[in-house]
Amino acid sequence: MNPEGIRKLLQQVRAGKLSPDDAVQRLRHLPFEDLGFAKVDHHRALRVGMPEVVFSERKTPVQVAAIFERLARHGKNVLATRATKEQFSAVKKVSPAAKFVVEARAIVLRRDRKRYGKGLISVVSAGTSDIPIAEEAVVTAELMGNQVQRLYDVGVAGIHRLLAHRKSISRARVVIVCAGMEGALPSVVGGLVGVPVIAVPTSVGYGAAFQGLAALLGMMNSCASNVSVVNIDNGFGAGYVASIINRL
């Protein structure tokens, strides 16, 4: 509730152009629309200047399409994460320009192609199984106007693979590191660069990996001080955090 807006409204009240009762109503009126099953929140998009996002898991194709279509009306970029082909088919009908990025399980509608990020975002993955999560981060960061560099399959058990790309990583302004199993890669990368590292534990692994818990705990305890962590398999979150950092 922005003071300038309130001031203008109060000046209208003072000038007799607006009754106190109407003013009370307006003060309560906030910029979101109600679809019944979801409150579409343009407000957030306006505030942070970023695209609106639909988390598609547990939603029906019809629900995803309805939210997507409504969001698409405002001319912004739209992103649906964790999407299935069925959800994409439904979206495609209401928003024909939408694309499905298979490897990232994402539906994207890109209108705004402006470069908002000041530098390069590097997305690093430990193994090939981490790639879907890494690609979700890539899609998110690109849609938010960033130049993105991929560096995949450079896990710590073959440290020379990572070191061989040390120079290219060091060009990044923000680094995203996706790793499952022991989740050690962010610590090593964190020690190699002087910029923020966003760590994404993945559910890759088996047995004592406990669906990403081992990687999550490992990353929380990283001995590199420039590492912070997002949820297991949350490539979107990593791409989002990296993007807002890269705009600073």
Next chain:
Amino acid sequence: MNPEGIRKLLQQVRAGKLSPDDAVQRLRHLPFEDLGFAKVDHHRALRVGMPEVVFSERKTPVQVAAIFERLARHGKNVLATRATKEQFSAVKKVSPAAKFVVEARAIVLRRDRKRYGKGLISVVSAGTSDIPIAEEAVVTAELMGNQVQRLYDVGVAGIHRLLAHRKSISRARVVIVCAGMEGALPSVVGGLVGVPVIAVPTSVGYGAAFQGLAALLGMMNSCASNVSVVNIDNGFGAGYVASIINRL
């Protein structure tokens, strides 16, 4: 291992000024000193342009003082976290200019007072019990050359306390949020601002708080996309991450 350095060395070899064997030796020589029980790593400090840090827990006063003194020789800022009065007494003898910041449990030696951070870092805490962790973040960020703003005791059960300070939070370039118990504050703050939020779960609480686990899990699952998380009670890590973001 910087290519320019290797090139110069190779040119010396070509010019016959350096034997291949000596060159091999030099290539292996990396900038750290060995105290026996610890490898003092000036390299890292040089690389990221930041002060060196001693984690004091489980170290004897003698060990803390020895590491502190060695680090202090290079004219940089030095920080010892989780320090006790006993450790400070030992440090004081070898580094008389060191100060003890009681509420943050930190020993600091500040020489470099340059402002490195481009904007304001806001440190927010949910309750009064979270303050020691929040203060560790403050000390870290200040020592790394940032302007820091405190906003304490604004937990979500009295949401008006937070909303009353919404404007001041929105001036920050990076926000650190410390909270124990249910760890809900970062989500609410994350929804109010458009900048990166570094969440610090604290071990404040009892029973099902499980020493910060509840807060940690809550923050990992934050529904605000601009939130990333550091370890439980890791005020230092939050201050460090916020500082390197604020330098970008």
Next chain:
Amino acid sequence: MNPEGIRKLLQQVRAGKLSPDDAVQRLRHLPFEDLGFAKVDHHRALRVGMPEVVFSERKTPVQVAAIFERLARHGKNVLATRATKEQFSAVKKVSPAAKFVVEARAIVLRRDRKRYGKGLISVVSAGTSDIPIAEEAVVTAELMGNQVQRLYDVGVAGIHRLLAHRKSISRARVVIVCAGMEGALPSVVGGLVGVPVIAVPTSVGYGAAFQGLAALLGMMNSCASNVSVVNIDNGFGAGYVASIINRL
């Protein structure tokens, strides 16, 4: 075992109308019927003046229908939760007046439409994925004779969405709050109202949400004092607890 009943029985014994042996038998006779695989407990329904409930998960359609039919004989409202279409088909045959409430996964048979609740019950959900659980609470509360108000998709990362409905929430005599992920919404709602808040953690989320554990722990540690918690995804329990509170 109600003293008045025992007294009457004893007076019959004294008057010689009842032999001591028969009295012993009667004292042991309690009001439930035995279907073999389930003891249908009319007693509980009589005692608390509320409808009987079938938890349908892990039961066959035949079992659900048999229990439902037996309960339906007594003219009370009947509710089958976590029901499938197959179970409903079986119930429909023996109890044609039963209805299936799809979004709540509930089979309901409503005969008693009396208003038992003194005030309004507000059911609040954090996201659209929490709606099935919220609807289970709604169905339960309505069947138990309450007026219910829905407020969905008002999660804490867009706190203005909740605040915009603050007035309507404050009209409630009891509030139910369903939330997954970090489970922060009950704390915020609890701080806004002065009435009991029943928190329902949902299994919505992924990764470190651990099927509702993160939300459960968050709610157990709520910093709002008027919050108590039921099991993960237990919309029925929340509706039930809210209903008996609302009758007081």
Next chain:
Amino acid sequence: MNPEGIRKLLQQVRAGKLSPDDAVQRLRHLPFEDLGFAKVDHHRALRVGMPEVVFSERKTPVQVAAIFERLARHGKNVLATRATKEQFSAVKKVSPAAKFVVEARAIVLRRDRKRYGKGLISVVSAGTSDIPIAEEAVVTAELMGNQVQRLYDVGVAGIHRLLAHRKSISRARVVIVCAGMEGALPSVVGGLVGVPVIAVPTSVGYGAAFQGLAALLGMMNSCASNVSVVNIDNGFGAGYVASIINRL
């Protein structure tokens, strides 16, 4: 932010008695005081019409006394939970009328002795070791204006002890049940009464009790539908929830 208040303010603006700028300021002015380390929140007390509470754990005697003294200025009842003798000594100096209830580990200042609760609150405990938690609930409920009945040491392994008091429990309008170990008592009590049961898992037990986790999980899974749960050892929370229910 109450609409009537805003309306009056807006009417003053319209009448020219208040400038828009001043109105903006007032709209931001919320009723709490700042002690530096804690925001004393009279607002909450006003809103829910209840005493203010200090959680004393991890606070110094000086901090507890300072907060207590400030809260005591407004003539309301004041409660400090989890208090030590040292904290009480400090409080006693600034608030001589305060009393220390040893068995509940609580400091209380009672001025308002009005009966707010409409009925009786029954506090039941499984064993003698649960009594400190039960007494915290008792103190809280009494300070909030309720008549309280104690029923201790009636754990489920000697079910006749509980059944012998069935009649007295059935007089209560709200029941609080404290139990450690397997936490089974709330289910049994819940089946005996038709009113809300607030379950408090306690950390009583050893081995696989895991500091109250076993009891917490047991209570979350209660097969009695009228049970909701608060945090482990949270006698205060149970007393608070029961009190606001009893005012309805």
Next chain:
Amino acid sequence: MNPEGIRKLLQQVRAGKLSPDDAVQRLRHLPFEDLGFAKVDHHRALRVGMPEVVFSERKTPVQVAAIFERLARHGKNVLATRATKEQFSAVKKVSPAAKFVVEARAIVLRRDRKRYGKGLISVVSAGTSDIPIAEEAVVTAELMGNQVQRLYDVGVAGIHRLLAHRKSISRARVVIVCAGMEGALPSVVGGLVGVPVIAVPTSVGYGAAFQGLAALLGMMNSCASNVSVVNIDNGFGAGYVASIINRL
């Protein structure tokens, strides 16, 4: 390795009827057969005088049938637990007298119908969903020569259902109690009887039941001293333990 057997063997050696080398061989020869993928252990059956058991989960129908057939050669009772219809079909071909007990998911071959148990074993279940586990216990105990009494659906939230059968339970020499959710029933039953109670946590429940963990922890912490516990859903184990107790 039974001393009498060794003594006889040694006497044969002394008498020159057996060479030392042959004796060494015999001492190593133990009574089991090798099927390649499983060592069929007649030894155990001989030792404890009880039927041999096949745990069918994760085994192919062919493997179950092969083991079953081999065990069946010795004229003892044979039991295959956690069996599927497919496994039964395979067993039926090699052992036509085998029967499939659907509700217990068990294949049984009964030849020995002798009564080994001295008293009655009572099998009690909390809810109807616990019946498959309870029936596994029943089948096991019956096959091991015991008289078994069933008492199902007497969970603690309707304690009168249990109390109404108190007399019949008190006739048992051993009691098995199966319960999911909060797992409270063994404590209550344990308090009602003076004989050993074998508690079986079941995976019945949802949310914080965590697949039987809540019930397991509850039972481990039973405040009734005559309760011991077997694995989650281990009806067979309970039936087995109860049977060997009942033979004493």
Next chain:
Amino acid sequence: MNPEGIRKLLQQVRAGKLSPDDAVQRLRHLPFEDLGFAKVDHHRALRVGMPEVVFSERKTPVQVAAIFERLARHGKNVLATRATKEQFSAVKKVSPAAKFVVEARAIVLRRDRKRYGKGLISVVSAGTSDIPIAEEAVVTAELMGNQVQRLYDVGVAGIHRLLAHRKSISRARVVIVCAGMEGALPSVVGGLVGVPVIAVPTSVGYGAAFQGLAALLGMMNSCASNVSVVNIDNGFGAGYVASIINRL
């Protein structure tokens, strides 16, 4: 509530010797005394014919002594487990015949020296650190009238130590096995004997032993079918269960 008792009472009513009102009172009168902080339950002792037990942890010396003294009035054996020297000193004053068994941390008052157990109870421990728990089982079983045999320090990594005592173990009618760390001993012992094995996980070990959790889980999953389990460090419970089995 024993039918014979009720019958007699009813006959008195019929005979006019007892008024219905008085009968109601008597039916409610159950055999326990109220010490205020504890309901002393002679009823249980009468029912199962066993001594009464005080769990001393978290109780003050005064409380332990008061309960002990009251229990001691009835001429039965009395046992206080987990007792300290301070608690013993307090007990000694009110019950001079009480003895302190240091290694078992138990206070015992033995009057009834009758042999109730029909056979031998064998108490086996894996290591020397498990002895305090094993001794608690020994004291309990002896006080309950059993002959007990100790076999300590026979852990599975030196299997010959156990096998050397195989014969003596096989004389037992019930076996108690105490083990920490991996908790493997009950499985091996269970395979060697044909009688019930009561397994007691102990909190002995470090690191991934997690205070007995590893041993508990191991014992729950025992591949020997004659094993049932009591709580971590619950030597008393094991001794109690073994004793009631041995009376059968």
Next chain:
Amino acid sequence: MNPEGIRKLLQQVRAGKLSPDDAVQRLRHLPFEDLGFAKVDHHRALRVGMPEVVFSERKTPVQVAAIFERLARHGKNVLATRATKEQFSAVKKVSPAAKFVVEARAIVLRRDRKRYGKGLISVVSAGTSDIPIAEEAVVTAELMGNQVQRLYDVGVAGIHRLLAHRKSISRARVVIVCAGMEGALPSVVGGLVGVPVIAVPTSVGYGAAFQGLAALLGMMNSCASNVSVVNIDNGFGAGYVASIINRL
């Protein structure tokens, strides 16, 4: 980065056969190939003199085949673990000499049949359900040039089965032990032999086995000092570790 290699390169530089710039390039050139989605790492194979391995889970048949084919070019043995029939079909097309070992779920291409292991590796399993994991260990060890001996279904509840094979186990130079449920077998085997024991917890079991967690914790706490542990179900890892030990 092997010093001899660097020395040769530097000598070429000195001799003017290589320019410093080219030398810099070579120093960065490391021996792996980039397939886009995976960096094929011949380097590791060269270094440890062992076959290259593909972990097939979560990879498409096309991906497995592409990696397999590339690795197969170098004439080494190739192993794909956790493979499906579909993956094998894809591999078969590009590498016709590959074989599918069904019971081990492994695709193998064996060219190098040299015996690298100095002694015998014994692979022991507790039950028949552990065999797939044990066979994965066997396949791995054989492909790495070892003689392997199998000993299956010798779990601790029938200790005589294990002891009967004691002599054959004692011939091994390294022992691998696979066990689920309580995971006790490695401790017993470890006590019988004087060589390294590699323990593999398996996910065999149910209920409190928690998918191998019970076995894992048990093995971590083994009281036999010669036991070390690999991940749950990691037969490959055990075979690999055993093989490199056996080469020493």
Next chain:
Amino acid sequence: MNPEGIRKLLQQVRAGKLSPDDAVQRLRHLPFEDLGFAKVDHHRALRVGMPEVVFSERKTPVQVAAIFERLARHGKNVLATRATKEQFSAVKKVSPAAKFVVEARAIVLRRDRKRYGKGLISVVSAGTSDIPIAEEAVVTAELMGNQVQRLYDVGVAGIHRLLAHRKSISRARVVIVCAGMEGALPSVVGGLVGVPVIAVPTSVGYGAAFQGLAALLGMMNSCASNVSVVNIDNGFGAGYVASIINRL
């Protein structure tokens, strides 16, 4: 029970030099002594040719000294781990040649100084706080006749520190790696060497390190195939395993 021994015994029986009864006795006689509270197991020492070890935690100084003295009689090396100064004082009295290695918390009595290990054992630690655990491994390996090389404080966040010592690590025949926090070091070291790596998770760290659980899980999931793991803080176990490998 070694066949040759049995054969000789049987030949004595045949020759009439030994009665069958005496032979039975001898077959049962195994080489350990009974101290009452501990079975001193010379057998194990004889079998594996290694020193005997006392785990001192939870043992009294008197117990440690008694066991130590008994073990010392046989002229072997003796090691007491996790020892305190008080325990050492007691040992010193009965075994004056014993030494206390403070940093390893170990009491050692070294008589046998023979070199049993064929190569070098390298002990690597991530941080200075891991040194006590690492030193326990060093003491163990040295006492078992190995040459040991220390490499401390080379954690992965400063990967150049490790790489600088790559050559010296590669000289080792077995490598022990101790690390707390994220436990990533064994994976990196495992990738650098071709020999067995024994990983020791340490309880170093705080918050989500959960007393070594994070490191343990990380190491169990190591992406380097030559890594196996021992218990948290089990430096002794690592030294022991490494030693028996190094003897091969």
